[in-house]
Amino acid sequence: MSLHQQANLTVDVSQGVLRCSGNWTVTSLSRLERQICKIKWPEQRAVVWDGSGITALDTCGAVVLYRCLERLRKEGREISWIGLRPEFAELLNLVADQALAIAKMPVDGQPHWVARLGVAVWTKANQAIQAVAFLGASTMAGVQALVSPRTLRWRMLAKSLERDGFHALPIIGLLSFLMGVVIAYQGAEQLRALGANIFIVDLVGIALLREIAPLITAILIAGRSGSAYTAQIGTMRVTEELDAVRTLGISPFQYLVLPKVLALLVALPLLTVYADVLGVLGGMMIAANQLNIEMTEFLSRFEQAIALKHYVIGLVKAPVFAVIIALVGCYQGFQIYGGVDSVGQRTTISVVQSIFLVIVFDALFSIVLNWWGV
Amino acid sequence: MERGISEREPIIDVRHVCTRFGQATVHEDVSLAVYRGEVFAIAGGNGCGKSTLLRELLLLQKPSGGTIRLLGYDTAQLTEMQARAIYRRCGVMFQHGALFSSLTVVENVEAPLREHTRLSQALVRDIALIKIALTGFPLASIGKYPNELSGGMRKRVALARAVALDPEVLFLDEPTSGLDPISAAEFDELVQRLKHWFGLTMVIITHDLDTLWRVTDRVAILGNGRVLGIGTMQELSYSDDPIIREYFHGPRGRAAREPVWNRE
Structure with missing residues (x-):
């Protein structure tokens, strides 16, 4: 053949x-x-x-x-x-x-560089306007929910709380415990050389309560829930579910955005406290193991050495991070247009952007608090 | 195009296929054969297992029982290499196009050529352009992405991609669904022209009665998990089977048939 x-x-x-x-x-x-x-x-x-x-x-x-x-x-x-x-x-x-x-067939070549620059500037400006508009619309939805709480979607809120808060407990607990262990290990080496063993309590306490616990919780939630928000809203957009929601006379902000923002506002501070506890527990175990500091000794020193303000500062950051993660996740979801490809792209952007903003705001907190001398 | 297989040897041979999903039985006992060069349609009501049968023909799903022979190979015993060779000889147009959303129109049509051949970039582009031109897709829009196209245009691109490698068998899943009557009629004509140009064997999944009357050589009607009737549309229209009668003599069936009767 x-x-x-x-x-x-x-x-x-x-x-x-x-x-x-x-x-x-x-x-x-x-x-x-x-x-x-x-x-x-x-x-x-x-x-x-x-x-x-x-x-x-x-x-x-x-x-x-x-x-x-x-x-x-x-x-x-x-x-x-x-x-x-x-x-x-x-x-x-x-x-x-x-x-x-x-x-x-006519061949269309590349446009002139001035035209390309113009298009680029126009797109960026448009994006900025859209972001501000999104922020405004979300705020309005929030204000409306304050005026008439009946319009709030309690069922969506509860679902979001369960999925984004409760189900995140194991991973956040484990990781913050390990962070406590890591910090204590590194600190123990140095402090033993100085003979300042007991200061391990100050190190672990302040570092975790003030910085590490809120940050690690926010980063985990950004990766876990922020990405899910983007993918969910984006897929709803691609499959026209979002249009269906609109034609039922429901505002997507009320239905999708607000419950997510509120859920994280509640969940993130709680998760931060939980991360505080487990992180310190990790540090305490290493202190007992490496520096022979008994748990009771550790706790009594903890009471004296760690001012309440460190705990409060850590907790104040959490709601700010929560709003950043929820809004960035939802905003990127609404930006998805057209195909499946765009869902993946925007989800990546969403996670990178929210982690970036979380760290930027954390740095801002440090600078401002330093000015105030807190 | 001769490929050394005799005229009446079936290209697709489905024997006693049965398909179950858990408790639900989709096909009880389905047998049919498609011969080289014919336009064969698989019709039937919604949920009668047309799409499942197509998935089984395309090696995307295994039947629970029975055998399917595709291009002379038993689909249950294919090696990966054989499956790849078979895919090269088959073109598929999915119902909603299934175009790659990250690629432009012309890149979509080039994709099978790039995957299966080692031809130069320029030649691949030329072949893709000719296939796109043949389907009547406006050449000025070949740089667009699928989500910028209307449903009808997407179908044309999907068809161009399906015939990119000059397949021996072309599978069309609901080629006219979601098209307005004018576009649907154009599409029917396009399918006929493709058959004429490339000597294709076609398997069409459809319930568009106009398509069935105009384009097909033979039709199998599925229902109740089996083949209720198989033959030309003329033959089927005399069938005694209640479901087939309903299919043909319902209001839509009559309307689709009339122009054909008048023509004769």
């Missing part, structure tokens, strides 16, 4: 005859296509193509053949065919007709 016979083109330079043979089909043309640019074309003005050896021809073969013919025609040769089967000739004509139409 001639199924795997490669396409071939032999040139008889003295006679001006080109002989095609083999399968001119999409799978057997790659070799010929690479060779064709090296072929020495005959010199004669009148060229004869012999197609009698072609056993199969498909569109791909016809395109290759057409390209050769065009090349010779451009040089002003006269081409005559012998032995091409009628059905192959028909296909070749079909391809030639379409190729002519394609050649007439």
Whole structure:
């Protein structure tokens, strides 16, 4: 069977005859296509193509053949065919007709750099306006819910609390415990050298309560829930569910955004306290293990050394982070347009942006509190 | 295009296929054969298992029993290489296009060529452009992304992608669903022209009676988990089966049939 016979083109330079043979089909043309640019074309003005050896021809073969013919025609040769089967000739004509139409197609090049700059600026400005509009609409929805709490979607809120708060307990507990262990280990080395073992309590307490616990909780929730918000709202947009919500006369802000913001506002401070407890527990275990500080000793020192303000500062940050994560997640979800591809892209942007903003705001907190001398 | 297989050898041979999802039985006993060069339609009401059968033909799902032979191979015993070779010889147009949303129109049509051949970039582009031109898609829009296209345009691109490799068998899943009557009629014509140009064997899943009357050579009607009737539309229209009668002699069935009767 001639199924795997490669396409071939032999040139008889003295006679001006080109002989095609083999399968001119999409799978057997790659070799010929690479060779064709090296072929020495005959010199004669009148060229004869012999197609009698072609056993199969498909569109791909016809395109290759057409390209050769065009090349010779451009040089002003006269081409005559012998032995091409009628059905192959028909296909070749079909391809030639379409190729002519394609050649007439206007080619639009790249726009001028000024135009591209303009488009870029316009898009960025538009995005900024949209972000502000989103913030405004969310605030309005919040104010409305304050005025008439009946409009709040309690069921959505409860669901969100369960999924984004309660179900996050194990992972946040484990990670903050490990953070406590890590900090205590690193501190123990240094403090033992100075003979200041007991200060491990200050180190673990202040670092965790004030910085690490709120930050690690926020980052985890951004990765866990922020991304889910974006993907959920984005998929709803792609499948027109969001439009269905709108045509029922329900505001997507009330239905989707507000319950998520409120849920995180409640959940994140609680999770932070939980992270505080488990983080300190981790530190305490390492203190007992490495520095021989008993748990009771640790706790009594904890009471004296750690001012309430560290705990409060950590807790004040949590709601700020909560709003950032929920709003960024939802906003990016609403930005999704068109295809599935955009869902993945926006989810990535959502997580990166919310973690970025969380850390920026954490730094701002440090600077401002430092000014106030707290 | 000769490929050394005799005219009446079935390209697709489905024998006693049965499909169950847990308790639910979709196919009890389905047998049918599609021969080279014919336009074969699988019709039937919603939920009769048309799409499931198509998925089984495309090796996307395994039937619970029975055998399916596709292009001479038993689908249950394919190696990965054989499956890949079969996929190269089949083109599929999915109901909603299933275009890759991250690729432009022309890149979508190029995708099968890139995946299955080692041709040069320029040649691949030329072949893709010709296929796009053949489907009547406006060439000025080839740089657009699928989500910027209307449903009808998306179907044309999907068709262009399905025929990119000059397949032997073309599967069309609901080719005219969601199209206005004019576009649907154009699409029917396009399908016929493709058959003429490339000598394709086609398997069409549809319940569009106009398509069934105009385009198909033979039709199998599924229902109650089996093939209720198989034959030309003329033959089926004389069937005694109550479901087929309902199919043909309901108000829509009559309306679709009339132009054909008048023509004759």
